[in-house]
Amino acid sequence: MTDTGTPIVRMTDIHKSFGHVQALRGVDLDLHAGRVLGLIGDNGAGKTTLVKIMAGVFPPSRGTVHYKGEQVRWKNPSQSRASGLEIVYQDLGLVPIMNIARNFFLGKEPRSRWGFLDFDHMATESLRAIAEMGIFLDDAEELVENLSGGERKALAISRSLYFGVQVLMLDEPTAALSVKETHAVLDLMETLKERGIATVFITHNIHHAYAVSDHFVALNAGVKVLDADKADVTPEMLTEAVIGEPLAQVTSHSLAASVGNGNPEN
Amino acid sequence: MTGVRNAQRALAAFTELAGRAPKRSTYIEHVPGAWVLVTRGQGMSDVLTPEGTNFESIAGEVDPVQMQEIVRAHLIANPDVETIHTGWSRPAAWSIEVLREMGKLGNVNEPFEEGKVYVTSIDLDPELLGMIDAGDCVGTIDQQVYLQGWYGAALAWQWVTNQFLIANDISTGPYVVTQENAAALIGQAEAGIRA
Amino acid sequence: MTINATDPVSVDGTDRRGRDDFRRRVNRMVRRIPELGIFSTLVLLVAVFSIGAANFRTVDSYTSILTVAANVGIVALGCGFLMISGEFDISVGSVYLIATLFFAQMANAGLIPPLAFLVTLILCAVIGLVNGLITVNLRIPSFIVTLAAMMFYRGMHIILTRGFSVSYKADKEFLEMMAGITFSLMRNTVIWWILLAIILQVVLAKTRYGNWVLATGGDAQAARNSGVPVSRVKVINFALCSLLAGFAGAANMARFLTSQSQLGMGMEFEAITAAVIGGTLLMGGKGSMVGAVLGAIFVSVIRSGLIFFGYSSYIYMPVTGIILMLAVIINRGFSNFRLLQFQRSDA
Numbered sequence: 001m002t003d004t005g006t007p008i009v010r011m012t013d014i015h016k017s018f019g020h021v022q023a024l025r026g027v028d029l030d031l032h033a034g035r036v037l038g039l040i041g042d043n044g045a046g047k048t049t050l051v052k053i054m055a056g057v058f059p060p061s062r063g064t065v066h067y068k069g070e071q072v073r074w075k076n077p078s079q080s081r082a083s084g085l086e087i088v089y090q091d092l093g094l095v096p097i098m099n100i101a102r103n104f105f106l107g108k109e110p111r112s113r114w115g116f117l118d119f120d121h122m123a124t125e126s127l128r129a130i131a132e133m134g135i136f137l138d139d140a141e142e143l144v145e146n147l148s149g150g151e152r153k154a155l156a157i158s159r160s161l162y163f164g165v166q167v168l169m170l171d172e173p174t175a176a177l178s179v180k181e182t183h184a185v186l187d188l189m190e191t192l193k194e195r196g197i198a199t200v201f202i203t204h205n206i207h208h209a210y211a212v213s214d215h216f217v218a219l220n221a222g223v224k225v226l227d228a229d230k231a232d233v234t235p236e237m238l239t240e241a242v243i244g245e246p247l248a249q250v251t252s253h254s255l256a257a258s259v260g261n262g263n264p265e266n
Numbered sequence: 267m268t269g270v271r272n273a274q275r276a277l278a279a280f281t282e283l284a285g286r287a288p289k290r291s292t293y294i295e296h297v298p299g300a301w302v303l304v305t306r307g308q309g310m311s312d313v314l315t316p317e318g319t320n321f322e323s324i325a326g327e328v329d330p331v332q333m334q335e336i337v338r339a340h341l342i343a344n345p346d347v348e349t350i351h352t353g354w355s356r357p358a359a360w361s362i363e364v365l366r367e368m369g370k371l372g373n374v375n376e377p378f379e380e381g382k383v384y385v386t387s388i389d390l391d392p393e394l395l396g397m398i399d400a401g402d403c404v405g406t407i408d409q410q411v412y413l414q415g416w417y418g419a420a421l422a423w424q425w426v427t428n429q430f431l432i433a434n435d436i437s438t439g440p441y442v443v444t445q446e447n448a449a450a451l452i453g454q455a456e457a458g459i460r461a
Numbered sequence: 462m463t464i465n466a467t468d469p470v471s472v473d474g475t476d477r478r479g480r481d482d483f484r485r486r487v488n489r490m491v492r493r494i495p496e497l498g499i500f501s502t503l504v505l506l507v508a509v510f511s512i513g514a515a516n517f518r519t520v521d522s523y524t525s526i527l528t529v530a531a532n533v534g535i536v537a538l539g540c541g542f543l544m545i546s547g548e549f550d551i552s553v554g555s556v557y558l559i560a561t562l563f564f565a566q567m568a569n570a571g572l573i574p575p576l577a578f579l580v581t582l583i584l585c586a587v588i589g590l591v592n593g594l595i596t597v598n599l600r601i602p603s604f605i606v607t608l609a610a611m612m613f614y615r616g617m618h619i620i621l622t623r624g625f626s627v628s629y630k631a632d633k634e635f636l637e638m639m640a641g642i643t644f645s646l647m648r649n650t651v652i653w654w655i656l657l658a659i660i661l662q663v664v665l666a667k668t669r670y671g672n673w674v675l676a677t678g679g680d681a682q683a684a685r686n687s688g689v690p691v692s693r694v695k696v697i698n699f700a701l702c703s704l705l706a707g708f709a710g711a712a713n714m715a716r717f718l719t720s721q722s723q724l725g726m727g728m729e730f731e732a733i734t735a736a737v738i739g740g741t742l743l744m745g746g747k748g749s750m751v752g753a754v755l756g757a758i759f760v761s762v763i764r765s766g767l768i769f770f771g772y773s774s775y776i777y778m779p780v781t782g783i784i785l786m787l788a789v790i791i792n793r794g795f796s797n798f799r800l801l802q803f804q805r806s807d808a
Binding site: 298299324325326328329330331332334335336338339340342343345356360368391392393 | 514516517519521522525526528529532533626628713716717719721723724725726728761764765768769771773774775777778
């Protein structure tokens with residue numbers, strides 16, 4: 001695994017509290033183009049809160065977010081999306097009773113000369129983009145509710161890619177999927193890497209995370225308890241970090257001493 | 267039973283014109299199931315059915331568009347209807363409009379003609395009063411409060427306190443408006459004596 | 462596991478291309494033209510009534526059906542459009558009523574009738590706008606907001622008129638265009654209704670805004686995530702719904718020249734019934750203006766047909782109730798049918 005240099009997203013000392021609840025306590029995080037970050041942790045560990053801050057759903061209570069080297073303060077998710085960051089939520093943000101083409105271009109509909117929707121363009125482009133994910137559909141008028149879970153993920157992710165996403169946050173993308181579909185989604189993440197996307201893979205399934213991620217960050221009760229390259233950790237170590245007491249931080253710094261690997265954080 | 271008087275007047279008017287009772291009569295309940303309208307229809311039926319009239323109550327609407335088309339459909343479906351009775355002045359005026367459009371409106375000033383339909387109502391409004399005056403509506407019942415018993419009570423009170431008694435019989439029940447007195451009523455309204 | 466781009470195999474090993482069997486084709490047709498069901502039922506119904514009752518087969522009876530359908534149909538267009546975006550408006554009957562008063566009073570006060578008509582539409586749109594803003598910003602269910610509006614505007618009409626009818630006394634030339642008869646055949650309201658339906662159908666099916674409306678009703682959160690201004694879409698549709706109710710009210714005034722407190726009573730439910738029978742999903746996200754038109758005609762045909770078959774006209778209400786229920790079951794049935802159709806073999 002080569003070091004990719006300057007991170008596309010750098011989050012520093014992120015704190016977030018909701019009333020009396022401390023959701024995040026001083027978390028640092030770097031994302032690199034063309035790499036998958038496995039963001040792991042048990043339910044309520046703060047994973048989703050962290051990416052929501054990254055995507056501008058709400059601001060951090062303390063700490064900074066840098067995107068492409070510049071500090072950013074997103075006002076709302078639309079702003080971050082326009083800049084190339086997007087969350088693909090667990091429930092996908094797709095409208096089940098609308099068809100593939102309409103969903104694909106929702107909010108960014110192409111229009112023909114008279115201002116009407118350009119259906120031909122919508123149909124061919126959406127099917128083509130989804131096919132690039134290795135999922136072959138033949139009818140752009142198929143309703144999304146009739147698609148399998150994996151096909152839906154492919155639609156949601158290909159849509160983000162089509163509209164120029166550079167940082168993609170996948171919130172529990174393998175939850176509630178069959179084994180076959182899970183494999184298909186993990187394959188999708190390989191495609192994302194090839195296309196140079198910085199991907200955050202949020203999950204509490206260590207094995208899914210381990211299969212595709214290049215780097216891991218584990219959160220436990222709002223505290224970063226692990227930050228290491230894949231080469232430096234085993235699934236057992238990840239599990240330990242997720243379920244253990246949030247005491248010592250395990251990082252590549254400390255691991256590098258024993259393993260002798262490079263430090264991606266520099 | 268309410269409606270009896272209405273039906274008697276209607277029957278008398280129709281018989282005068284046609285020399286017989288109507289073959290078929292329709293009463294429209296503009297608020298289907300409203301008790302006062304149901305009993306009124308029952309009263310009409312009690313008068314007309316023994317005369318051999320095929321009497322029917324139908325469900326109407328307070329919406330003029332729907333009411334008109336219900337009347338139209340009923341008349342196309344049942345061309346033998348000869349009289350229409352309503353429980354309120356508006357449906358009567360709306361029905362008269364439909365009949366005019368269909369070329370089936372009977373006028374009391376013209377000789378009786380088979381296929382024409384004659385309309386009676388209950389209640390008054392300026393438009394219907396005009397129609398009565400023109401002979402397009404056979405007649406209606408004026409439901410002024412003072413005629414619906416209040417006048418009688420007032421006279422009784424006069425008798426009890428002042429031993430005052432009027433010399434002639436006067437009508438204290440519903441006041442029937444026909445072409446004969448419609449003009450007078452219009453005059454009274456214009457003079458501001460009544461609404 | 463890698464998937465070769467030339468290998469047309471989907472995630473679950475099913476080839477989705479080339480599987481064009483009969484059921485699938487039928488299914489696709491139903492999806493492309495969702496109004497097919499109501500349309501064929503309507504044709505069948507008209508055929509049965511026309512064969513069964515000789516008097517039904519007259520131009521008079523057909524145009525009569527359309528006249529009734531147009532009256533409630535214009536309101537149903539607005540109700541349907543709003544329902545597709547996931548909200549209800551049960552104040553349309555009262556807006557219809559108050560529009561007759563606005564129109565008559567302004568024209569009587571000397572405003573030229575076309576202008577009085579235009580201002581009436583604007584005022585009604587403002588009523589809808591207020592309903593929408595309250596619903597969206599205060600997060601009160603639209604059923605409650607518009608129930609309040611329904612009581613408020615009918616009550617205000619009674620207070621303003623003291624229960625007396627208000628007559629239109631201004632120039633009647635414009636009214637003829639609104640609600641007169643063209644070609645001695647058709648009420649102009651029918652023509653207005655069809656024109657409005659075509660415009661709204663195009664907006665719904667062929668424009669960006671239409672896509673937003675469908676998405677807003679289909680899944681508001683997902684629509685919001687995709688950048689659709691969900692609240693704005695809803696507020697605009699509330700305004701549109703009230704505007705169309707006002708249009709229908711003004712057309713009624715144009716024809717009967719009076720504004721009377723019981724006008725438009727129960728109209729909200731007739732309009733919603735027409736929209737639902739026409740295939741509008743109660744929870745939003747699906748429906749069409751063509752469907753709403755067919756639904757309004759359907760209800761009107763039922764009413765007339767029963768009269769022509771000599772049934773007591775009292776049976777209209779229970780029959781419509783049963784049909785409404787059946788329509789909802791069938792509409793849902795179609796989507797179930799589709800779901801079954803594409804159920805994975807391993808699911």
